[in-house]
Structures are given as C-alpha cells and as structure tokens.
Amino acid sequence: MQTRTIKVDALARVEGEGALYVRVKGGVVQDLKFRIFEPPRFFEALLVGRPYGDAPDITSRICGICPVAYIVGSSHAMEDALGVAVPEPIREARRLLYCGEWIQSHVLHAYLLHAPDFMGFEDSIQLAKAHPGVVERALDLKKTGNRILEVLGGRAVHPVNTRVGGFWKAPPRAEVRGMLDDLRRARDAAVESVRLFAGFAFPDYEDDYTFVALHHPDEYAIDRGRIVSNRGLDISIADFETHFAEEHVAHSNALHGVMVGADRPYMVGPLARYALNFDQLSPLAKQAAAEAGLPRVVRNPFKSLVVRAVETVYACDEAVRLAEGYEEFDPAAVPILPRAGRGTGCTEAPRGLCYHRYDLDGEGRIASASIVPPTSQNQKQIEADLRGVVQANLDLPDDRLKDRCEQAIRNYDPCISCATHVVTLTVDRD
Amino acid sequence: MPPNHMARKRPKLAVWKFSSCDGCQLSLLDCEDELLAVADAVEIAYFLEATRVAIQGPYDVSLVEGSIGTPHDAERIRRIRARSKVLITIGACATAGGIQALRNFRDVDGFIRAVYARPDFIDTLATSTAIRDHVTVDFELHGCPINKAQLLEVLNAFLNGRRPVVPPHSQCIECKLHGTVCVMVARGVPCLGPVTQAGCGNLCPRFERGCYGCFGPKETPNTAALAKQLTALGWGDAEIANAFRSFNADAEEFRREGDAHERTE
Structure with a gap:
C-alpha cells in the first residue's frame, strides 16, 4: 500500500517555531502532528514570588505581537484579586489600546502572512512588487494601529504606560484626538481590505465547529463579558477552569486546550467571535460583511481572512468612537492596597480567548499563576482541520498538498510563541 | 529604480529566531515607512516569520533574536555563525538571556527534573543564555524590545561598512x-x-x-x-x-x- 509523507520542518509566516508531519496510507490519514518546538519559557513559574504589579509587564513579554492582550488580561485578574474596579474612562482607554492591537495584528497576519497564500506569492515582498498599492495600504493600516499603541502606551511592542489599576499617565487628549483623521482613513482602508479578500478563491472546506468567545450584550466583546459557545455554554470568567482543561501531549511544547466532557475540539478567534457576536458589530462592519457575501456564521476556516478584515473595520470604527469621546482622566489609576486573594481575567486577544488566573499572598506577591492563551486552545482544532483538509485533498500532488496544509494552519494565525510559553509546571514525583 | 539595479549584487540578510516573544523581529516589519526600501536594498534570504523563501548562506548580515535555551539551539547558533559574515544580536533575550533567564537564578538542578508532568516530552537546558556566551557576536543591540530606528541605523551602518551610532550612555x-x-x-x-x-x-x-x-x-x-x-x-x-x-x-x-x-x- 502506498505511503505518502508530508513534512514541513519549519513553518513560515507564523509567529514562533512550529512544524507539521502527516502520514497517509492507503488513502487514509494515519498520523498527523502539528508540532510546536519553540522552547518553553516558564512564565508561570517565573512570576511566583514577584509583586502583583509585575504581571502586566512580564506577561506582555510572552508575545511581541499581542502584548496588550496579556497586559489587559493580567491587569483584570489582579484587579479582581485585589477587589478594585476601574472606572469607565480607564476601561475605555484600555479598549482603545486594544483596538490598536487588533488592527496591527490582524493587518500583519491577513496581508503580510496569509494573503500571499491566496495570491500566489512566497511573501509580502513579492506581493509588493506585483501589487505595490495593496502592500502600501496594508503598511499604512498597520501603522495606524501601531500609532494607537504608541499614543496610549508609549510604544507598539511592549507598551509601558499601563499598570494594574489603569495607566501611569492619562494619554494627552490632543494626541488621542489627533489620531482621528488617520483612524477614519484606516477605516476606509479596512473596508477596501474586506472587498479585496472577498474576491479571493477559497478552498471548499467547512466544519461544524464548536465556537467559544466572550460575549457582551452591548458591544463586540473584547475586554469584558461572559464566556459563551454555540452549544449552550454560558459561564462567568471565574468558572473557566471548571469547563476547560489542558493536556500535555508528546509531540508539542505547548499544552492542548480541551473542553471538559466534550468529544470534539473547540475553536477560539475571529470565526468564533463573529458567529457569537455578529449582532454587536457596528453597522459599517455588518455592511462590509454583507457586501463580502459572508453568511451570519462562517464555517469555512479559510474565510477567517475575510472575517479578520471585517473585525479590522470594527476595530477602526470603535477606535474612532472611543477617540472622539476621549477625555483625560484623573487619577490615571485607581489606588490599590495589597491583600491576599485569587483573581481571574479574560479578554479577546486577536487570536481568541486568553485567560489568566493568579493567587496572591497577604503582601500582594504572586503565589501561583495560570495563563491559557488562544493558540493552545486552538491546537486540537488545527489538527482536526488538517486531517479534514488532507483527507479532502488527497488528489493534490505533494507540494500543493503541503501548501494547502500550511495555508490551513495560517487560518488560525497561530502564535506559537504564546502557546509554548505556558507549559505549566506541574510536579510529578514518583 | 537605478538602471544598474539588476546588476547590483544585493547583500544577503537573514533573520533568526531563538527563545523569544518575536517582538524584536516584528520591529523590522513595524518599519512601515522603510520596509519596502529595506527589502529593495538587501536580499531577504531567510526570515521565517515573513517569508517561505529560504536561500542558502553564506549571509552578509544575520540578525539574531532570542536566547539559547535548548541543546539543539546551542548547536544551531554555531552553524548560523559559521555561515554569517556579520552577526548582530537584537534584543534583551539575545544580548542577556531575556526574562526567561530568571530561571538561571533558581535551584534548577532539581527544578528541571521535578517540574514536568512528562519531562521526557520536553528538551530544555537549565539556563537561558545570551548568544555571546556561545559564539562571537559583532554587535549587540539592546532593548526589550529593540527600538526600530536603532535597528535601521545598525543595518545601515553594517551594510555600508561603518560603526553604528548607538549611544552607550544612560x-x-x-x-x-x-x-x-x-x-x-x-x-x-x-x-x-x-x-x-x-x-x-x-x-x-x-x-x-x-x-x-x-x-x-x-x-x-x-x-x-x-x-x-x-x-x-x-x-x-x-x-x-x-x-x-x-x-x-x-x-x-x-x-x-x-x-x-x-x-x-
């Protein structure tokens, strides 16, 4: 019986180090591993013993692409543990900062990492030579996202102006309002992006996914809400660990997320958010989705590219709204008294649900930490998609099947740096 | 584009990643106003985060992000050094071991053996160390993350055979x-x-x-x-x-x- 092996030793255009191995025998996928070999960095162990205030700055270093997800998620968990709530102006400034991260991360992935797959180029540099206008628009959009991070946070990668309780200094009103022209232009560019991506040819593949995302009745959930699914889950953030667990598997340096008691994997990220929170999108984002011909629920993972662009429209729209209403707040952060406690925090990182839990001792030092990033949660679903995609495309020659697999992995914009940095250190002594 | 563009042999640039958050190499992609000019001035021969293209060395300039945390990586950096005319480390992980070097301060001997649910699944060193501890480094660019203007200055300097202007003051x-x-x-x-x-x-x-x-x-x-x-x-x-x-x-x-x-x- 003929055996085919598809191997990608080092995946390109993803964040971090990953590999893929597929073995097919007699027309059936025998073995498939999406492998993460990025070395673990032990963040949860390194945090133990440090003051609560260190968590946002240190966990932001888990990922240079989505530091705000870690900053805001860990800040929420600490505020929960310490029994404080931030006032609305601080929450909105954080949300604006988060919009900046969504814009730069989504644009980086969609245009520079994923679009070349659909347009037949090795990378965005080749793409730029053939279609300079497309890449210039992408870079301009990305720059606007980064500018939000710089104005509110000081810099695009690992912002410094954030802390548990709020900010170090309220971002100056003139600088925030000064972004508005760029933000409105970015919003137009995002709408153009939806149109461009909607015209791509998408591989014919669908699955009946279990979608999991934050949900809030009043807004497209980014920084608050309950954790819901399309199969009836509806829980508070504090109950996350009752319903979700992690498994350590041999071929990966990252834990695999599983839903307790479920017989199938689940998906977090743009497709899940879009399916569960469509009603909360802004009218402009809904209109862009309709023009692109997107259904109310998208089950083709390759179309996550278009959904990312719709979310970019939303993030620009929301950033305009927040910047228009922005006023400087005083104090810049709520006062905090250290105390013992446990706190949880959960936000929608660009790649999906990102969960934090900390225990603090009486002096506010971290006694234990647990972080579950989106890519760990998506790993099982990525493998399931790959099985399906390989099985459905066995007629393709090896090189094209390999390309299709890589493209399928990129549907998830996997952040391998994130996934691997949370290998939990559990003691197992014989 | 100058008429001699095709005749001009562009220097080969490679970007390598070790244990890190990807933020420093992202800084190169964050040079939105300069990225296309950089891509025109050099041949991007290896940059896994950005492209599938992988051109054989030797490389004129290698940028190295991340620290050494596994035996495999300790070997890999030696091979990269051997194929690189100039090797520049970018960021705190590559220049000092990064935040993950906090494990160097723990009682690691027992730690590594005792902490994993399945230690046999994972290959790791007890320490996270700077690139300089393993191979000769031509220039170290500080920062967590690096400053993208300094990155462009360092690239520019090495491509033009001069010392970078990166002040060592406080x-x-x-x-x-x-x-x-x-x-x-x-x-x-x-x-x-x-x-x-x-x-x-x-x-x-x-x-x-x-x-x-x-x-x-x-x-x-x-x-x-x-x-x-x-x-x-x-x-x-x-x-x-x-x-x-x-x-x-x-x-x-x-x-x-x-x-x-x-x-x-």
Whole structure:
C-alpha cells in the first residue's frame, strides 16, 4: 500500500517555531502532528514570588505581537484579586489600546502572512512588487494601529504606560484626538481590505465547529463579558477552569486546550467571535460583511481572512468612537492596597480567548499563576482541520498538498510563541 | 529604480529566531515607512516569520533574536555563525538571556527534573543564555524590545561598512536631552535610568513612571550608588533585587547588583 509523507520542518509566516508531519496510507490519514518546538519559557513559574504589579509587564513579554492582550488580561485578574474596579474612562482607554492591537495584528497576519497564500506569492515582498498599492495600504493600516499603541502606551511592542489599576499617565487628549483623521482613513482602508479578500478563491472546506468567545450584550466583546459557545455554554470568567482543561501531549511544547466532557475540539478567534457576536458589530462592519457575501456564521476556516478584515473595520470604527469621546482622566489609576486573594481575567486577544488566573499572598506577591492563551486552545482544532483538509485533498500532488496544509494552519494565525510559553509546571514525583 | 539595479549584487540578510516573544523581529516589519526600501536594498534570504523563501548562506548580515535555551539551539547558533559574515544580536533575550533567564537564578538542578508532568516530552537546558556566551557576536543591540530606528541605523551602518551610532550612555542623559523632568528627583519615584542604556526614546519618565531597565546596563553603570538612592527612597532589598531581575536579569552588572540584595530567609 502506498505511503505518502508530508513534512514541513519549519513553518513560515507564523509567529514562533512550529512544524507539521502527516502520514497517509492507503488513502487514509494515519498520523498527523502539528508540532510546536519553540522552547518553553516558564512564565508561570517565573512570576511566583514577584509583586502583583509585575504581571502586566512580564506577561506582555510572552508575545511581541499581542502584548496588550496579556497586559489587559493580567491587569483584570489582579484587579479582581485585589477587589478594585476601574472606572469607565480607564476601561475605555484600555479598549482603545486594544483596538490598536487588533488592527496591527490582524493587518500583519491577513496581508503580510496569509494573503500571499491566496495570491500566489512566497511573501509580502513579492506581493509588493506585483501589487505595490495593496502592500502600501496594508503598511499604512498597520501603522495606524501601531500609532494607537504608541499614543496610549508609549510604544507598539511592549507598551509601558499601563499598570494594574489603569495607566501611569492619562494619554494627552490632543494626541488621542489627533489620531482621528488617520483612524477614519484606516477605516476606509479596512473596508477596501474586506472587498479585496472577498474576491479571493477559497478552498471548499467547512466544519461544524464548536465556537467559544466572550460575549457582551452591548458591544463586540473584547475586554469584558461572559464566556459563551454555540452549544449552550454560558459561564462567568471565574468558572473557566471548571469547563476547560489542558493536556500535555508528546509531540508539542505547548499544552492542548480541551473542553471538559466534550468529544470534539473547540475553536477560539475571529470565526468564533463573529458567529457569537455578529449582532454587536457596528453597522459599517455588518455592511462590509454583507457586501463580502459572508453568511451570519462562517464555517469555512479559510474565510477567517475575510472575517479578520471585517473585525479590522470594527476595530477602526470603535477606535474612532472611543477617540472622539476621549477625555483625560484623573487619577490615571485607581489606588490599590495589597491583600491576599485569587483573581481571574479574560479578554479577546486577536487570536481568541486568553485567560489568566493568579493567587496572591497577604503582601500582594504572586503565589501561583495560570495563563491559557488562544493558540493552545486552538491546537486540537488545527489538527482536526488538517486531517479534514488532507483527507479532502488527497488528489493534490505533494507540494500543493503541503501548501494547502500550511495555508490551513495560517487560518488560525497561530502564535506559537504564546502557546509554548505556558507549559505549566506541574510536579510529578514518583 | 537605478538602471544598474539588476546588476547590483544585493547583500544577503537573514533573520533568526531563538527563545523569544518575536517582538524584536516584528520591529523590522513595524518599519512601515522603510520596509519596502529595506527589502529593495538587501536580499531577504531567510526570515521565517515573513517569508517561505529560504536561500542558502553564506549571509552578509544575520540578525539574531532570542536566547539559547535548548541543546539543539546551542548547536544551531554555531552553524548560523559559521555561515554569517556579520552577526548582530537584537534584543534583551539575545544580548542577556531575556526574562526567561530568571530561571538561571533558581535551584534548577532539581527544578528541571521535578517540574514536568512528562519531562521526557520536553528538551530544555537549565539556563537561558545570551548568544555571546556561545559564539562571537559583532554587535549587540539592546532593548526589550529593540527600538526600530536603532535597528535601521545598525543595518545601515553594517551594510555600508561603518560603526553604528548607538549611544552607550544612560537613560538619564536621554531625559536631559528630551527636557523630561527627573521623576526620581522631582517626585521621589524609584528609577533605573541612571544605570540603564538609552535608546527606548525616553519612554517611562515621559509617562511619569520610573525606568524599569528594559534596555539593560549602560556602559560602566554604578549600580551600587543607585541601590543606595533606592534605599533612601524607601525600597528594601527585596524590591531592589526584584527591580534588577527583570528583562536583563542576567546581564552581568544587573545580575551582580540583584544578587547583592537577595534576601536570605
């Protein structure tokens, strides 16, 4: 019986180090591993013993692409543990900062990492030579996202102006309002992006996914809400660990997320958010989705590219709204008294649900930490998609099947740096 | 485009990743205004985060992000060095071992054996170390993350055969140059500015926050004098050790000062 092996030793255009191995025998996928070999960095162990205030700055270093997800998620968990709530102006400034991260991360992935797959180029540099206008628009959009991070946070990668309780200094009103022209232009560019991506040819593949995302009745959930699914889950953030667990598997340096008691994997990220929170999108984002011909629920993972662009429209729209209403707040952060406690925090990182839990001792030092990033949660679903995609495309020659697999992995914009940095250190002594 | 463009042999640039958050190589993609010009001036021969193209070495310039944390990586950096004319490390992980070097301060011997549910699944070294500890490095660019303007300056300099202009002076000088009011003198806020290398763009003090040392030690820092000042501002040994033990914890001068304030409980 003929055996085919598809191997990608080092995946390109993803964040971090990953590999893929597929073995097919007699027309059936025998073995498939999406492998993460990025070395673990032990963040949860390194945090133990440090003051609560260190968590946002240190966990932001888990990922240079989505530091705000870690900053805001860990800040929420600490505020929960310490029994404080931030006032609305601080929450909105954080949300604006988060919009900046969504814009730069989504644009980086969609245009520079994923679009070349659909347009037949090795990378965005080749793409730029053939279609300079497309890449210039992408870079301009990305720059606007980064500018939000710089104005509110000081810099695009690992912002410094954030802390548990709020900010170090309220971002100056003139600088925030000064972004508005760029933000409105970015919003137009995002709408153009939806149109461009909607015209791509998408591989014919669908699955009946279990979608999991934050949900809030009043807004497209980014920084608050309950954790819901399309199969009836509806829980508070504090109950996350009752319903979700992690498994350590041999071929990966990252834990695999599983839903307790479920017989199938689940998906977090743009497709899940879009399916569960469509009603909360802004009218402009809904209109862009309709023009692109997107259904109310998208089950083709390759179309996550278009959904990312719709979310970019939303993030620009929301950033305009927040910047228009922005006023400087005083104090810049709520006062905090250290105390013992446990706190949880959960936000929608660009790649999906990102969960934090900390225990603090009486002096506010971290006694234990647990972080579950989106890519760990998506790993099982990525493998399931790959099985399906390989099985459905066995007629393709090896090189094209390999390309299709890589493209399928990129549907998830996997952040391998994130996934691997949370290998939990559990003691197992014989 | 100049007419001799096709005839001109462009230098080969490679970007390598070790244990890191990807933020420093992202800084290259964050050069939105310059990225296409850079891609025109050099041949991007290897940059896994950005392209599937993988062109054989030797490489004229290799940028290395990340620290060495596995036996496999210790081997890999030697092979990269052998194929690189110039090797530049970018960021705190590559220049000092990064935040993950905090594990170097633990009792790692038992730690590594005892902590994993399945230790046989994972291949890791007890330490996270700087690239310089393994191979010769031609230039080290500080920062967690690096400053993209400094990155462009360093690339430009090496491609044109000159020394990069990257000042080794302190964050304090940076505050004076920017006219930023000293947070430590004016408001009594503890600040690592006196011992930290400039280059971030004068960030934290501008936000009324003390510098937290993400650019690592400046040239010949007087960390003991700063520690005395931090004590005068009310910090105990634990706070001082904690401050020096962050993103550049294993940079020699910071490690020494942190160790000097370690509590013996």
